[in-house]
Structures are given as structure tokens and as C-alpha cells.
Amino acid sequence: xxxxxxxxxxxxxxxxxxxxxxxxxxxxxxxxxxxxxxxxxxxxxxxxxxxxxxxxxxxxxxxxxxxxxxxxxxxxxxxxxxxxxxxxxxxxxxxxxxxxxxxxxxxxxxxxxxxxxxxxxxxxxxxxxxxxxxxxxxxxxxxxxxxxxxxxxxxxxxxxxxxxxxxxxxxxxxxxxxxxxxxxxxxxxxxxxxxxxxxxxxxxxxxxxxxxxxxxxxxxxxxxxxxxxxxxxxxxxxxxxxxxxxxxxxxxxxxxxxxxxxxxxxxxxxxxxxxxxxxxxxxxxxxxxxxxxxxxxxxxxxxxxxxxxxxxxxxxxxxxxxxxxxxxxxxxxxxxxxxxxxxxxxxxxxxxx
Ligand SMILES: NC(=O)c1ccc[n+]([C@@H]2O[C@H](COP(=O)([O-])OP(=O)(O)OC[C@H]3O[C@@H](n4cnc5c(N)ncnc54)[C@H](O)[C@@H]3O)[C@@H](O)[C@H]2O)c1
Numbered sequence: 001x002x003x004x005x006x007x008x009x010x011x012x013x014x015x016x017x018x019x020x021x022x023x024x025x026x027x028x029x030x031x032x033x034x035x036x037x038x039x040x041x042x043x044x045x046x047x048x049x050x051x052x053x054x055x056x057x058x059x060x061x062x063x064x065x066x067x068x069x070x071x072x073x074x075x076x077x078x079x080x081x082x083x084x085x086x087x088x089x090x091x092x093x094x095x096x097x098x099x100x101x102x103x104x105x106x107x108x109x110x111x112x113x114x115x116x117x118x119x120x121x122x123x124x125x126x127x128x129x130x131x132x133x134x135x136x137x138x139x140x141x142x143x144x145x146x147x148x149x150x151x152x153x154x155x156x157x158x159x160x161x162x163x164x165x166x167x168x169x170x171x172x173x174x175x176x177x178x179x180x181x182x183x184x185x186x187x188x189x190x191x192x193x194x195x196x197x198x199x200x201x202x203x204x205x206x207x208x209x210x211x212x213x214x215x216x217x218x219x220x221x222x223x224x225x226x227x228x229x230x231x232x233x234x235x236x237x238x239x240x241x242x243x244x245x246x247x248x249x250x251x252x253x254x255x256x257x258x259x260x261x262x263x264x265x266x267x268x269x270x271x272x273x274x275x276x277x278x279x280x281x282x283x284x285x286x287x288x289x290x291x292x293x294x295x296x297x298x299x300x301x302x303x304x305x306x307x308x309x310x311x312x313x314x315x316x317x318x319x320x321x322x323x324x325x326x327x328x329x330x331x332x333x334x335x336x337x338x339x340x341x342x343x344x345x346x347x348x349x350x351x352x353x
Contacts, residue, residue: 010098010306013039013073015064015088017047019170020102021079022054023291027302028077029055035306041067064088068095075126075309078102081177082184086111089127090118098126100305104187105129105331107179109339112332119328126309128324129331131191133252135304136297139192142256142263146196152260154197155236159189159254162243164288165213171244172216180222182207182341185242189254190334191326193230193238196256199330200232202337204352207344213245221346228341240341249286250293269293301325 012035014025021042029037040051041061048060061067067076068091075098078088086106092099106112119127133139146154163171163185171178178184194200209223217224224244231237253266271285271292287293304324326334340351 009036011038011074013067014077015041016080017042024079027299032302039073083177086115089115093122098309100128102130104335112335116328129326131326132297132301135300138265142265151258154256154258156257157193157238160241161185161188162246162251164249165245175220175222180342181226181242183338186240187334187338189240190337197236200234200236202353203233204231205340206350207341209345250289
């Protein structure tokens with residue numbers, strides 16, 4: 001593993017400078033105490049040009065292998081297409097780097113299993129998957145209230161990830177590599193449900209979907225609206241909704257129902273605390289996209305990863321304290337359920353896991 005920097009800061013290299021990678025890079029460069037962004041990698045020249053302008057002079061690479069060979073990088077931050085995650089995580093661990101990787105771990109279950117097997121060979125390194133909703137202050141508050149027994153025994157989660165309708169067709173083009181709506185969007189709700197319900201294992205799922213607006217999705221077998229039910233082994237339940245066609249904004253929210261109460265998390269996706277009173281009634285504006293809704297969560301997950309590496313927490317659970325965020329095993333389970341939902345959508349049958 002690379003030696004720690006003289007400043008004691010964790011030296012990070014960000015990989016992928018697309019839609020989300022740029023936002024992660026800015027957080028890592030300017031807003032995460034204890035970290036310094038020393039390198040960035042993208043095969044796309046315009047993205048490297050952006051990095052030259054926007055970041056504090058990181059070493060720039062067009063090839064991931066060259067970034068991994070940089071001995072002054074302690075940890076890599078992968079914000080690359082989902083189909084590359086598994087191999088890139090394994091390569092990072094083999095190069096002796098801690099690794100943060102955006103969700104999902106992989107679109108393929110066997111690949112997830114290979115990553116877990118490989119990570120077990122490097123128990124001193126941290127490997128975390130970016131289910132950032134765990135770091136959103138409202139979701140975290142709900143988690144803490146459940147832990148404190150506020151709603152008794154939680155047994156049902158209703159959770160949705162719904163995007164504002166995107167007329168420029170980004171996600172239609174993205175559908176070929178995203179794994180489809182359940183692996184791309186609902187995978188967050190799956191992780192939230194398992195996290196809030198005490199990590200139960202899924203037993204059976206059923207999913208259905210519709211194309212409300214984006215006919216271009218037919219080619220990749222995807223839908224722009226999907227619903228699903230998931231039964232867990234201990235009698236707990238989850239219901240999911242995912243959409244790409246909302247008129248009002250990114251409306252991501254969840255509800256946890258327990259034996260002594262319920263918690264609703266973010267039901268009104270308000271952009272701020274202004275209410276507009278006019279001839280149409282009373283209303284508020286909404287968060288336009290996932291980044292506006294979860295800006296704090298992305299920042300707090302980065303701070304938590306860096307703090308966890310610095311206090312010696314590892315993916316094996318060894319070291320001074322637990323790993324921050326979703327483990328590889330959590331991410332494998334989310335992919336397992338996401339794949340079963342996609343199969344149910346395709347076949348029209350319930351899928352037993
Ligand atoms: N947590 C969330 O809510 C959330 C939201 C959006 C995206 N994501 C995830 O983030 C990842 C990236 O999504 P995006 O929307 O930024 O996609 P994007 O297509 O905008 O960006 C992908 C980036 O990867 C780079 N890239 C491609 N091949 C590469 C390679 N071989 N080596 C290095 N870099 C390479 C591209 O140049 C680009 O910079 C996806 O896995 C997606 O699921 C997560």
C-alpha cells in the first residue's frame with residue numbers, strides 16, 4: 001500500500017469525471033478535511049480539460065492503470081460506468097489502494113461474488129459502495145430513531161426513487177449500460193429498506209413496469225416506470241416505485257412502518273422553505289435532480305470514508321471501528337435483489353431468491 005502523505009492527509013485519485021464524477025471531485029478537492037485530491041482520470045480530453053480548470057492541479061491520467069501505478073495515491077474514487085466497477089475495484093485493491101465506488105457494485109452477481117472473494121484477500125483495505133442515502137441527515141435521523149425504538153419493530157418499508165422527466169434523453173442513451181431502472185434507481189431503495197429493516201435477506205420479489213413516455217427504452221428492454229414488492233425471510237416487506245417521468249422534480253422519499261408508529265422521510269421534496277401562495281393555491285418548488293436532493297449526503301459520505309480510513313476501519317470490520325457506509329456484502333445483496341426484479345419484469349412471474 002502507498003505510504004501516507006507527509007501531511008497525514010489521505011491522497012485520493014478520482015476516476016471518471018462525467019455527470020457525477022465532477023461533483024465528487026469538487027467535494028474531494030475542497031470540502032473534505034483530511035483528504036487531498038492528488039490525481040484524476042478520464043479517457044475524455046474535455047473532461048481532463050475541465051479538471052485542469054476546476055481542480056487544484058491534480059496529476060491527470062487518461063488511463064486508469066497509470067493512476068493505479070501512482071504510488072502517491074492512497075485511495076481511488078470510482079465514478080465510472082456501472083459495467084466497469086467490479087474489475088476496477090479489484091484492480092485498485094491489487095494495487096494496494098483503498099477504494100470507494102459509486103453504486104451499483106456490479107450488474108452481474110458472479111462479478112459481485114468475485115469482488116467479495118478478492119477483497120477478503122486485502123482485509124487491511126477499505127472498500128465501500130456509494131449508497132449515499134445512508135448519509136442524508138433525514139435518512140440518518142430515521143435510522144437513529146428506529147435504533148432507539150421510536151416506532152417499535154419496523155416491518156415494512158415503502159420507498160421510491162423518481163426523477164424529473166428528462167427530455168434530452170440522457171437516460172435512454174444510458175440505459176444500455178445502467179442495468180435498467182431497478183438496478184440503476186431501485187437499487188438505492190433496496191439498500192435503504194435493508195438498512196432500515198436490520199439487513200434482512202430477500203426471499204421473493206415481483207415487479208412490473210410501463211413505458212409512459214420514452215419509447216426508446218424498448219430497445220434495451222427497460223421501462224420508465226416500475227413497481228415492485230419484496231418479501232424478506234423474516235416476514236418483513238418492502239414496496240418500491242421508480243420513475244423517470246415525474247413532472248415536478250426528483251421526488252425520492254421513503255416510509256418505514258413499525259409496530260408502534262411510522263416514519264416518513266422526505267415526503268415533500270421541497271427545494272427550500274418558501275411557499276408560494278397565489279391563485280393556484282399554496283405550493284413549493286421541488287429539488288430538480290438527485291444531486292440537489294442529496295448534495296449533503298454525497299459530501300458526508302466522502303467525509304465518512306476518509307475518516308474511516310484514517311481511524312483504521314476496514315472492509316473486514318477489523319481496525320478501530322466499523323466501516324462507514326455500505327459494505328461490499330450489502331452491495332451484493334442489493335444487486336441480487338435488483339437482478340431478480342429485472343427478471344420478474346421480463347418474465348411477468350414472481351422470482352424466488
Ligand atoms: N449515487 C447516485 O445517486 C448516483 C447518481 C448518478 C450516477 N451514479 C453512478 O455513478 C456512475 C457514473 O455515472 P455518471 O452519471 O456520472 O456517468 P457518466 O457517463 O456521466 O460518467 C462516466 C465517466 O466515466 C468515464 N470513463 C468511462 N470509461 C472509463 C475508463 N475505462 N476509465 C476511467 N474513466 C472512464 C467517462 O469518461 C466519464 O467521465 C454510475 O455507476 C452510476 O450508477 C450514482
